[in-house]
Amino acid sequence: MIFRQFFDAESSTYTYLMASGQGREAVIIDPVREQLEHYLAAVTALELKLVKAIDTHTHADHITALGALRDRTGCVTLMGEFTKAECVSMSVREGERIDIDGVQLKALYTPGHTDESFSFVLRPERPAAVFTGDVLLIRGTGRTDFQGGDPHKSWDSIVNTLFRLPDDTLVYPAHDYKGWTASSIGEEKRHNPRLAGKDEAAYVDIMRNLNLANPKLMDVAVPANLACGKT
Numbered sequence: 001m002i003f004r005q006f007f008d009a010e011s012s013t014y015t016y017l018m019a020s021g022q023g024r025e026a027v028i029i030d031p032v033r034e035q036l037e038h039y040l041a042a043v044t045a046l047e048l049k050l051v052k053a054i055d056t057h058t059h060a061d062h063i064t065a066l067g068a069l070r071d072r073t074g075c076v077t078l079m080g081e082f083t084k085a086e087c088v089s090m091s092v093r094e095g096e097r098i099d100i101d102g103v104q105l106k107a108l109y110t111p112g113h114t115d116e117s118f119s120f121v122l123r124p125e126r127p128a129a130v131f132t133g134d135v136l137l138i139r140g141t142g143r144t145d146f147q148g149g150d151p152h153k154s155w156d157s158i159v160n161t162l163f164r165l166p167d168d169t170l171v172y173p174a175h176d177y178k179g180w181t182a183s184s185i186g187e188e189k190r191h192n193p194r195l196a197g198k199d200e201a202a203y204v205d206i207m208r209n210l211n212l213a214n215p216k217l218m219d220v221a222v223p224a225n226l227a228c229g230k231t
């Protein structure tokens with residue numbers, strides 16, 4: 001299997017490119033518009049045909065490459081069914097499976113960071129990895145104070161959906177700010193400081209008291225991303 005993790009240093013965003021092998025159809029998750037040429041170079045070098053581009057949610061801190069990738073490759077753009085981005089060409093529901101030329105993904109509805117966030121499980125019959133967007137980060141969780149975010153829903157999505165995956169399922173989030181590149185469900189259960197040994201009330205209290213500034217690109221990125229990054 002081909003698996004590549006890209007990093008956008010400006011927004012600390014991770015993007016994932018996958019295909020079952022060289023020369024096959026490929027999928028990309030959470031691409032950043034500024035890195036478009038980088039992704040296309042990788043697709044060309046690995047002789048892939050990009051057929052799907054997925055956003056886990058409407059990002060507030062960077063502009064998505066979904067629209068640009070669709071223009072350049074003809075790929076299908078995909079988000080969860082509750083997205084307000086009317087530009088996406090395909091939406092998926094909770095539990096729906098997507099097959100990209102042998103790469104199997106299963107959509108999980110995991111609201112909390114936003115009200116339309118989905119996660120995607122790789123190889124759902126025996127989970128290898130989960131792309132969690134911003135709902136579950138490595139040793140952290142995505143903020144819940146805008147875009148329909150809700151700390152109770154975040155807790156429910158993490159504890160009652162993501163933490164039911166096998167402990168050895170790798171966790172690949174949409175961001176990291178400290179140099180982590182991957183984690184696992186078991187590792188986050190044991191070591192995530194917002195979750196380990198906490199109950200829902202304690203978690204909600206933490207999330208309500210983060211006092212974070214808005215992302216500097218938010219007023220630009222959210223409207224742009226509702227148009228798949230076409231500004």
Ligand code: FE2
Pocket residue numbers: 057058059060061113134142
């Ligand atoms: Fe986000």
